[in-house]
Amino acid sequence: MQTEPLRDWHALSTAEALACLDTAPQGLSETEAALRLQAHGPNSLPAPRGRSPLLRFLAQFHNALIYFLLASALAALLLGHAVDALVIVAVVVVNAVVGFIQEGRAEKALSGMESLISDKAHVVRGGLRESVDAATLVPGDVVMLEAGDRVPADLRLIRVRALAIEEAALTGESVAAEKGELPVAADTALAERSAMAYSGTLVARGQATGVVVATGTATEIGRISALLQSVPSLATPLLRQIDSFAAKLTAAISLGAAALFAFAVLVRGFDWVDALIAVVALAVGAIPEGLPAVITITLAIGVQRMAARKAVIRKLPAVETLGATSVICTDKTGTLTRNEMMVSRVMAGVHELRVEGSGYQPEGAITCRGGSDAAAAIAAAADIVRCGVLCNDAHLRRSDGIWTVTGDPMEGALIALARKAGIDEADLRGEWHRVDEIPFDASHRLMATLRRDAAGPSVVFIKGAPEAVLALGGSREDAEAWDLGTTRAADEGERVLGFAMRELPPATERLDFGLLQGATMLGLMGFIDPPREEARLAIAECRSAGIAVKMITGDHVGTALAIARQLALADTPRALTGTQIEAMSDAELAEAVPHTAVFARASPEHKLRIVRAQQSRGAIVAMTGDGVNDAPSLKQADVGTAMGVSGTQAAREAAEMVLLDDNFASIVAAVREGRTVYDNIRKVIAWTLPTNGGEGIAVILAILVGFALPMTATQILWINLVMTVTLGLVLAFEPPGPGIMTRPPRRRDAPLLSAFLLWRVLLVSVLFAAVLLAVFFGAQWAGDSLREARTMVVNMLVIAEIFYLFNVRYMHMRSLSHAGLQGTRAVLIAVGGAVIAQLAFTYAPPLQEVFDTAPLSIRDGAAMLAIGAAMFFLLEAEKTLMRKLGWFEELA
Ligand code: ATP
Numbered sequence: 001m002q003t004e005p006l007r008d009w010h011a012l013s014t015a016e017a018l019a020c021l022d023t024a025p026q027g028l029s030e031t032e033a034a035l036r037l038q039a040h041g042p043n044s045l046p047a048p049r050g051r052s053p054l055l056r057f058l059a060q061f062h063n064a065l066i067y068f069l070l071a072s073a074l075a076a077l078l079l080g081h082a083v084d085a086l087v088i089v090a091v092v093v094v095n096a097v098v099g100f101i102q103e104g105r106a107e108k109a110l111s112g113m114e115s116l117i118s119d120k121a122h123v124v125r126g127g128l129r130e131s132v133d134a135a136t137l138v139p140g141d142v143v144m145l146e147a148g149d150r151v152p153a154d155l156r157l158i159r160v161r162a163l164a165i166e167e168a169a170l171t172g173e174s175v176a177a178e179k180g181e182l183p184v185a186a187d188t189a190l191a192e193r194s195a196m197a198y199s200g201t202l203v204a205r206g207q208a209t210g211v212v213v214a215t216g217t218a219t220e221i222g223r224i225s226a227l228l229q230s231v232p233s234l235a236t237p238l239l240r241q242i243d244s245f246a247a248k249l250t251a252a253i254s255l256g257a258a259a260l261f262a263f264a265v266l267v268r269g270f271d272w273v274d275a276l277i278a279v280v281a282l283a284v285g286a287i288p289e290g291l292p293a294v295i296t297i298t299l300a301i302g303v304q305r306m307a308a309r310k311a312v313i314r315k316l317p318a319v320e321t322l323g324a325t326s327v328i329c330t331d332k333t334g335t336l337t338r339n340e341m342m343v344s345r346v347m348a349g350v351h352e353l354r355v356e357g358s359g360y361q362p363e364g365a366i367t368c369r370g371g372s373d374a375a376a377a378i379a380a381a382a383d384i385v386r387c388g389v390l391c392n393d394a395h396l397r398r399s400d401g402i403w404t405v406t407g408d409p410m411e412g413a414l415i416a417l418a419r420k421a422g423i424d425e426a427d428l429r430g431e432w433h434r435v436d437e438i439p440f441d442a443s444h445r446l447m448a449t450l451r452r453d454a455a456g457p458s459v460v461f462i463k464g465a466p467e468a469v470l471a472l473g474g475s476r477e478d479a480e481a482w483d484l485g486t487t488r489a490a491d492e493g494e495r496v497l498g499f500a501m502r503e504l505p506p507a508t509e510r511l512d513f514g515l516l517q518g519a520t521m522l523g524l525m526g527f528i529d530p531p532r533e534e535a536r537l538a539i540a541e542c543r544s545a546g547i548a549v550k551m552i553t554g555d556h557v558g559t560a561l562a563i564a565r566q567l568a569l570a571d572t573p574r575a576l577t578g579t580q581i582e583a584m585s586d587a588e589l590a591e592a593v594p595h596t597a598v599f600a601r602a603s604p605e606h607k608l609r610i611v612r613a614q615q616s617r618g619a620i621v622a623m624t625g626d627g628v629n630d631a632p633s634l635k636q637a638d639v640g641t642a643m644g645v646s647g648t649q650a651a652r653e654a655a656e657m658v659l660l661d662d663n664f665a666s667i668v669a670a671v672r673e674g675r676t677v678y679d680n681i682r683k684v685i686a687w688t689l690p691t692n693g694g695e696g697i698a699v700i701l702a703i704l705v706g707f708a709l710p711m712t713a714t715q716i717l718w719i720n721l722v723m724t725v726t727l728g729l730v731l732a733f734e735p736p737g738p739g740i741m742t743r744p745p746r747r748r749d750a751p752l753l754s755a756f757l758l759w760r761v762l763l764v765s766v767l768f769a770a771v772l773l774a775v776f777f778g779a780q781w782a783g784d785s786l787r788e789a790r791t792m793v794v795n796m797l798v799i800a801e802i803f804y805l806f807n808v809r810y811m812h813m814r815s816l817s818h819a820g821l822q823g824t825r826a827v828l829i830a831v832g833g834a835v836i837a838q839l840a841f842t843y844a845p846p847l848q849e850v851f852d853t854a855p856l857s858i859r860d861g862a863a864m865l866a867i868g869a870a871m872f873f874l875l876e877a878e879k880t881l882m883r884k885l886g887w888f889e890e891l892a
Contacts, residue, residue, distance in 0.1 A: 009156045009213045010193040011186040017156040023140035027124035036138035043137040043153050043215035045222050060096035072280040079273045087717040099293040106300035113312050121152040141212040147205045148628030148648025154219045155197040155210030163206035176204035238320045242295055250287050257283040264703050281713030286696040288688050290724050295681050298732040302677035310660040311670035318656035321638050322674025326745045327614050329623040332553035335664045337529040341413035345526035347485045348384050351377035360403040360412050362419030384522040387499045388414035389425045390432055391449045391461040436511040442554055450511045458508045462500040469498035473518045485524050490558025494526030536567050538668040546744030557600035564598045573597040581606045589613040604629035611636045625651050676736040683731045687808045689761040694768025710776040710793045726833040733826040791853040796864050798838050803868040807875045
């Protein structure tokens with residue numbers, strides 16, 4: 001891939017570097033960039049290699065239980081029980097295959113996620129600024145960097161403004177390195193090459209432009225290693241909880257089995273070989289060895305469903321946390337609103353103009369409010385409209401008849417306004433040569449450009465938050481009048497910008513804040529940015545689900561409150577401003593937060609305090625962010641959520657989740673999927689444990705009391721096998737149940753095995769055991785052979801499992817409904833599979849031979865179905881009773 005000869009780029013002057021690369025500050029042309037892409041290959045590093053499939057498969061066998069089973073199979077074989085040995089091996093292999101496939105799916109689901117969030121780079125090509133996929137960068141491309149960007153390739157910096165870069169990934173140095181334009185000596189160490197920005201490092205502050213000198217594997221990071229990415233880890237707190245639970249259960253069962261074996265041989269006088277096989281089978285039946293694999297797949301399915309709803313999970317534990325989220329803190333612009341700006345009001349001096357139109361289309365009438373002379377008003381507004389164009393980096397484009405912006409939407413709106421007023425922005429920008437600028441920054445909330453007219457004067461054009469612009473100068477009375485105007489526009493939900501200008505000595509080359517002082521206020525503009533309809537619906541859903549939504553915005557309090565009202569964020573939304581937050585102690589803030597829906601003019605530091613305040617009250621907080629300074633609050637939040645479209649790389653890397661569409665509704669969709677995952681995991685447990693428990697109790701009773709085993713060892717293994725590949729999987733695929741967003745979020749400390757779940761497992765285990773034994777003795781009493789009775793017991797257990805599955809599907813609600821009984825495709829396929837397996841087990845001669853079964857009559861079958869149905873109704877009645885009794889909080 002690397003064809004450029006290695007050079008000491010850091011020792012060349014910027015002009016030499018540009019010349020060597022045959023490029024210019026205006027960048028390459030599109031055609032040249034395409035040619036170079038063919039020559040150099042994509043700007044990407046090879047993906048890390050995961051574990052090989054064979055190793056992953058073998059790893060499935062690396063487990064104490066499996067060793068135990070394999071040893072038992074060997075023992076069975078040596079003792080002449082070839083069939084039992086074979087069935088044990090089959091159980092082991094089937095479990096391994098199922099585990100292998102599920103783990104593979106889970107890993108794939110996760111590793112596919114990063115590729116959904118493609119890295120973008122801002123380049124200048126053919127003199128125009130555009131955003132391209134970072135993989136398409138080529139040597140010679142001119143790239144712009146700003147705070148929060150990950151440097152997309154190795155760059156020789158050609159223009160630098162207060163740039164500092166964190167290079168720990170490359171140099172191990174944790175303090176951000178200051179950068180400049182001047183060349184350094186050829187033998188300077190990597191960490192000291194201040195004229196370079198290296199691929200993979202992170203811009204901490206400032207801006208810069210640089211020319212690409214190396215891409216892909218030719219970059220410094222590409223040469224030292226390709227191990228930047230790692231294979232995602234599948235461990236989550238929940239999985240660890242399950243693993244440790246399964247380990248404890250396995251230990252307990254093994255001990256119990258050993259005791260039972262001793263009892264069977266010593267007290268009951270069983271043949272020790274028979275007893276061993278029976279006890280092993282029991283242990284196999286009782287240990288939920290498939291549980292971790294099913295839960296992993298449940299999480300993976302959650303991740304996939306969230307991605308389909310535009311929420312990409314970067315860290316697997318977030319799937320669980322999302323389901324418990326009790327507060328969502330969100331930005332306003334672009335997340336709750338559409339971020340499609342249009343200037344609707346211009347206030348210049350005594351005049352107020354109304355602007356019509358739609359979107360960025362540069363057509364629409366400008367009329368005068370309050371009856372003043374329209375022509376005079378438009379003339380008075382000429383300065384402010386011009387200022388809007390000259391303090392601006394955006395372009396409007398038209399494709400397929402639709403006008404779109406490249407750059408900041410508010411700046412796009414300013415260009416549309418200029419065209420409506422008959423001003424051509426290209427001419428104006430050509431006339432006024434741009435000398436320097438102070439870029440917009442959320443901390444000082446304004447932007448300024450220094451421009452020089454061909455005729456001579458230098459002028460600084462300023463736009464920003466009204467109070468920030470007013471603070472630059474002007475009389476007290478003026479300020480009060482403008483404040484009134486701002487409040488009036490903001491209260492109608494408009495976003496307000498102030499504009500100012502100041503003439504400077506012609507030779508001024510560099511702009512700083514001192515030079516802005518004394519600027520003349522030109523006026524205000526109000527922008528409309530309509531709320532997203534889907535956000536309004538999602539907020540309503542949150543409120544019914546007991547999730548509080550807080551808007552944290554850099555915008556004016558009036559604008560924020562007006563939008564909050566339009567979105568019904570709270571019944572009567574209350575607001576705090578950044579200044580008020582600053583005056584509060586942490587305790588006071590924690591006190592105020594529950595009653596406050598809007599935080600306006602808030603900075604990233606305020607965001608951090610707001611998250612902490614809520615967490616101190618036990619809340620689980622999801623928080624959105626996009627800027628580099630949002631990283632601390634994203635890390636602090638339980639589910640840090642970054643913006644995939646507008647966000648910086650720094651924010652994305654600090655976040656647990658990235659929204660592909662920057663849309664608030666996607667967060668809520670992810671919360672709903674998170675709740676579904678947690679529910680499904682509990683369903684899997686509620687269904688799996690009693691299966692094992694029921695047969696366990698029946699067999700243990702037989703040994704303790706001393707009657708014939710109701711199932712043979714091989715039959716227990718068969719049940720295990722059939723359940724693992726059929727019904728055991730389907731609960732992972734359950735769609736969100738009804739009512740999932742009408743109950744409050746689960747508590748942070750709620751145990752997975754809640755009191756209700758334990759009660760359920762116990763009750764159903766006992767019920768199953770009772771039914772199995774009743775069938776076993778009933779059949780023999782009615783004259784059936786032992787063989788027939790056992791065949792009935794096995795079939796009864798599977799039938800009971802199927803009916804119970806329908807109980808479990810809706811754990812909190814009645815399952816006795818059309819939707820509840822209809823099942824999903826997965827449920828029907830699994831039930832079909834189990835039925836076919838049981839028919840073969842009962843009627844196919846080879847299986848009858850292996851498993852010692854006998855054909856059953858239709859009457860027997862009907863009786864078992866009736867018993868299964870009766871159990872279903874009984875457990876439904878129990879659910880209703882428990883809800884009436886109110887014993888369990890979660891049923892309330
Ligand atoms: P959020 O996305 O959280 O709602 P925001 O976009 O409202 O935040 P910032 O981007 O921090 O917040 O903007 C804060 C204020 O700075 C805006 O209300 C506006 O007055 C001003 N502002 C925003 N963008 C620009 C810009 N490009 N030039 C000048 N001023 C700007």
